[in-house]
Amino acid sequence: MDIKLFWNDIITQNRGSLSSYFCKDAVIRWHCTNEQFTVEEYVRANCDYPGRWQGEIERIEEFDSQVIFVGRVQSEDAKI
Numbered sequence: 429m430d431i432k433l434f435w436n437d438i439i440t441q442n443r444g445s446l447s448s449y450f451c452k453d454a455v456i457r458w459h460c461t462n463e464q465f466t467v468e469e470y471v472r473a474n475c476d477y478p479g480r481w482q483g484e485i486e487r488i489e490e491f492d493s494q495v496i497f498v499g500r501v502q503s504e505d506a507k508i
Contacts, residue, residue: 431488431497439483439501443475480504 429449437445447467450456456470457463465473483501490496 429495431495432485435483435485435497435499438474438499439481441475441477441481443471446471446474 434449436442437449450467450470452467454467456465456467458465480503481501482504483499485497485499487498488495
């Protein structure tokens with residue numbers, strides 16, 4: 429999987445591509461909010477959330493077939 433392409437699809441809220449990154453029965457967990465989503469729920473939450481997003485990749489570590497990815501997402505109009 430191209431993690432940078434995945435990240436771009438998250439940031440651009442690309443509804444057409446996001447579900448292709450997951451198995452149909454995947455469970456997506458957002459550790460910072462303790463929320464859990466099916467793939468359909470995740471795509472809906474990602475794409476239907478109001479506004480446009482910006483983000484940055486903070487770290488990528490790859491070990492054999494595993495990838496650890498740390499990124500930051502926020503609204504384009506967020507105040508820092």
